[in-house]
Amino acid sequence: MAATIKDVARLSGFSVTTVSRALNGHSDVSEETRKKIMEAAQALNYVPNRVAQQLVTKRANAIGLYSLDRETFQNQFITLMIAGMMDEVTIHDFNLLLFATQRLQTAEEMIMQCRQRGIGGAIISGVRLDEAWLGDLPKVDFPLVVVDVPVQGPRATYVSVDNVLGAQKAIDHLVSLGHRQIGMINGHSGAWVSHQRLAGYQQAVRAHGLPWKESYVFEGDFSKESGRKGAEHLLKVNPELTALFVASDLMAVGALEQLQAMGYAVPEQISVVGFDDQDFAIHVSPPLTTIRQEMYTFGRLAARELIQMIGDPSYIPQHVDLPCTLVPRGSTGPVGRTRGCSS
Amino acid sequence: MAATIKDVARLSGFSVTTVSRALNGHSDVSEETRKKIMEAAQALNYVPNRVAQQLVTKRANAIGLYSLDRETFQNQFITLMIAGMMDEVTIHDFNLLLFATQRLQTAEEMIMQCRQRGIGGAIISGVRLDEAWLGDLPKVDFPLVVVDVPVQGPRATYVSVDNVLGAQKAIDHLVSLGHRQIGMINGHSGAWVSHQRLAGYQQAVRAHGLPWKESYVFEGDFSKESGRKGAEHLLKVNPELTALFVASDLMAVGALEQLQAMGYAVPEQISVVGFDDQDFAIHVSPPLTTIRQEMYTFGRLAARELIQMIGDPSYIPQHVDLPCTLVPRGSTGPVGRTRGCSS
DNA sequence: GGAATCATCCGAAACGTTTCGGATAGGAGG
DNA sequence: CCTCCTATCCGAAACGTTTCGGATGATTCC
Numbered sequence: 180m181a182a183t184i185k186d187v188a189r190l191s192g193f194s195v196t197t198v199s200r201a202l203n204g205h206s207d208v209s210e211e212t213r214k215k216i217m218e219a220a221q222a223l224n225y226v227p228n229r230v231a232q233q234l235v236t237k238r239a240n241a242i243g244l245y246s247l248d249r250e251t252f253q254n255q256f257i258t259l260m261i262a263g264m265m266d267e268v269t270i271h272d273f274n275l276l277l278f279a280t281q282r283l284q285t286a287e288e289m290i291m292q293c294r295q296r297g298i299g300g301a302i303i304s305g306v307r308l309d310e311a312w313l314g315d316l317p318k319v320d321f322p323l324v325v326v327d328v329p330v331q332g333p334r335a336t337y338v339s340v341d342n343v344l345g346a347q348k349a350i351d352h353l354v355s356l357g358h359r360q361i362g363m364i365n366g367h368s369g370a371w372v373s374h375q376r377l378a379g380y381q382q383a384v385r386a387h388g389l390p391w392k393e394s395y396v397f398e399g400d401f402s403k404e405s406g407r408k409g410a411e412h413l414l415k416v417n418p419e420l421t422a423l424f425v426a427s428d429l430m431a432v433g434a435l436e437q438l439q440a441m442g443y444a445v446p447e448q449i450s451v452v453g454f455d456d457q458d459f460a461i462h463v464s465p466p467l468t469t470i471r472q473e474m475y476t477f478g479r480l481a482a483r484e485l486i487q488m489i490g491d492p493s494y495i496p497q498h499v500d501l502p503c504t505l506v507p508r509g510s511t512g513p514v515g516r517t518r519g520c521s522s
Numbered sequence: 523m524a525a526t527i528k529d530v531a532r533l534s535g536f537s538v539t540t541v542s543r544a545l546n547g548h549s550d551v552s553e554e555t556r557k558k559i560m561e562a563a564q565a566l567n568y569v570p571n572r573v574a575q576q577l578v579t580k581r582a583n584a585i586g587l588y589s590l591d592r593e594t595f596q597n598q599f600i601t602l603m604i605a606g607m608m609d610e611v612t613i614h615d616f617n618l619l620l621f622a623t624q625r626l627q628t629a630e631e632m633i634m635q636c637r638q639r640g641i642g643g644a645i646i647s648g649v650r651l652d653e654a655w656l657g658d659l660p661k662v663d664f665p666l667v668v669v670d671v672p673v674q675g676p677r678a679t680y681v682s683v684d685n686v687l688g689a690q691k692a693i694d695h696l697v698s699l700g701h702r703q704i705g706m707i708n709g710h711s712g713a714w715v716s717h718q719r720l721a722g723y724q725q726a727v728r729a730h731g732l733p734w735k736e737s738y739v740f741e742g743d744f745s746k747e748s749g750r751k752g753a754e755h756l757l758k759v760n761p762e763l764t765a766l767f768v769a770s771d772l773m774a775v776g777a778l779e780q781l782q783a784m785g786y787a788v789p790e791q792i793s794v795v796g797f798d799d800q801d802f803a804i805h806v807s808p809p810l811t812t813i814r815q816e817m818y819t820f821g822r823l824a825a826r827e828l829i830q831m832i833g834d835p836s837y838i839p840q841h842v843d844l845p846c847t848l849v850p851r852g853s854t855g856p857v858g859r860t861r862g863c864s865s
Numbered sequence: 866g867g868a869a870t871c872a873t874c875c876g877a878a879a880c881g882t883t884t885c886g887g888a889t890a891g892g893a894g895g
Numbered sequence: 896c897c898t899c900c901t902a903t904c905c906g907a908a909a910c911g912t913t914t915c916g917g918a919t920g921a922t923t924c925c
Binding site for chain 2: 181224226227228229230231233234241255257258261265266268269274275276277278279291294295296297432458459462463464
């Protein structure tokens with residue numbers, strides 16, 4: 180069907196070897212013959228068969244993306260990340276393979292699956308801290324980039340936004356608006372980011388010398404419903420709160436709805452800060468103040484780091500810590516205003 | 523590094539041929555030797571090298587997804603579709619390759635890219651009607667499934683929801699609530715779905731004998747901003763309108779905001795129906811009544827059809843027309859109520 | 866008892882590349 | 896003139912599979 184290197188050899192009058200070397204830019208072929216070979220290849224519309232190439236060179240020009248958590252996959256988080264990965268991967272002439280939501284039994288299993296297909300490295304997203312094989316990841320001799328879980332080894336690293344800093348920015352913002360009693364709705368403890376965001380919150384609370392009780396923190400599970408519950412619980416137990424820092428936009432929207440249902444005006448009586456800046460954050464009312472993660476950049480850098488590792492076995496992978504930014508919108512305001520004209 | 527078929531042959535004491543046939547379940551190998559070979563393979567942790575397999579059998583166990591429109595890629599639409607594709611693909615032991623947002627010059631170019639990599643077929647999403655190579659797609663000898671653009675040939679088909687029916691359901695719903703003056707905000711004409719949704723709207727208007735003027739339809743471009751503009755324009759020109767059918771949720775949210783800014787109460791004075799059922803539809807206020815597309819199923823069926831085509835060259839691909847459903851929520855209500863207590 | 870059938874097995878070619886280890890010839894150096 | 900480079904080219908092996916076309920014995924059939 181398609182032209183092979185033999186056809187090019189035949190048409191140009193040179194050997195298969197020379198054609199290969201000419202096409203791959205090796206030095207021991209004269210300019211004249213290179214030109215002839217190029218022409219022949221052009222005429223036959225020849226493109227090298229990557230499968231054959233891969234078989235002999237073992238060079239893997241593809242990376243895999245494992246998205247292990249179905250829910251992670253359904254939000255916008257991963258979409259932008261994929262877009263970033265795609266763009267980066269394209270630059271390096273790599274391919275991007277997707278692997279379905281699935282329970283991996285062991286790290287080896289995944290690596291087998293990859294090697295078998297000529298995949299040189301993988302990005303893993305949605306790993307929970309209680310995953311049994313998590314500890315094996317750093318030891319493995321296969322380029323790996325993990326998303327939002329700290330993993331580091333000679334061939335493995337991780338990317339994450341600076342969640343501690345993000346939480347601090349949220350609290351700083353609230354403090355600058357005069358808030359002093361600030362509650363937090365956190366995600367579940369299976370996610371590394373939950374611990375980081377909590378740490379950031381606590382550091383900021385301490386740094387600003389804010390009053391604090393253990394009951395100021397509610398552990399949710401990233402669902403909208405848990406945001407709702409968190410808001411209800413926190414304000415029932417601690418009526419003095421004037422602001423909530425919520426560890427995801429989805430939970431923040433739940434909190435928002437619950438607060439409004441309880442008769443609180445946002446932001447006049449209670450301010451709310453989310454995390455992520457998902458697209459719906461600007462569509463709710465009031466629009467959500469949140470901490471934005473640059474997921475597109477995130478994906479690009481993850482892919483870049485991985486491709487770097489694949490290309491150079493001696494490269495020591497670097498942890499990528501992305502900054503995140505506060506996006507002030509309508510759900511936060513100065514403390515202490517009187518009650519608004521809600522119905 | 524990894525064990526090859528030769529290692530299995532050596533360990534089990536049989537020839538490479540026999541090992542291959544045993545592992546692939548051919549008939550001319552006795553149960554006894556099959557068992558021995560299986561054991562040897564197990565012991566060596568052998569998995570066949572797919573790259574080598576592919577080189578010889580030309581069977582392509584992978585499909586590609588071309589997402590040609592960056593914006594399409596950024597909404598949830600594609601995410602769920604990918605999830606569906608992944609699940610279907612996994613069942614058939616296929617792989618899913620992603621191709622970056624890009625301008626394709628010709629259909630051949632894409633096919634080359636695929637063949638070169640051992641990809642047996644592709645799903646193409648985000649094609650605009652004015653794409654020059656669109657007409658070539660049906661003629662091409664390469665399994666193709668196009669999303670939301672009618673393409674049909676011996677090796678090509680398309681999947682779409684029944685947009686005409688969806689629009690009709692929206693109008694039926696509004697009519698059942700007593701509405702008779704119904705405007706529409708459409709997407710841009712580069713999208714096939716825009717034409718379909720308009721057709722459904724017009725058919726329903728005619729079927730119900732509703733009053734209609736050309737000025738009842740506003741052509742937007744799927745952006746939130748255009749939804750805003752559309753609402754403003756439609757109600758300025760046609761103050762008698764009591765309902766809007768909007769061809770995407772994003773535009774509908776824009777319309778919602780604009781209507782509220784103009785002092786209209788939704789749904790008391792104006793009802794709004796969106797299209798898509800993106801995740802933010804339930805977070806806006808009032809929650810958006812919309813036409814839901816089952817994107818997950820969409821992706822699954824697209825992948826299934828494609829894999830079917832790849833496996834059986836004589837299979838005549840079927841057009842898949844998914845039903846869509848009305849999801850009634852807070853943005854629609856009976857016509858003719860008096861103005862609510864908005865501030 | 867010979868031919869035909871059957872159940873098992875295997876050698877070698879093929880898939881389309883890259884690359885190792887030369888081969889050839891012309892020119893430079895002595 | 897002989898040797899040694901250098902520049903350019905090529906044959907053949909290798910990558911890890913599948914599969915075509917037998918080969919081998921044992922069994923069945925007439």
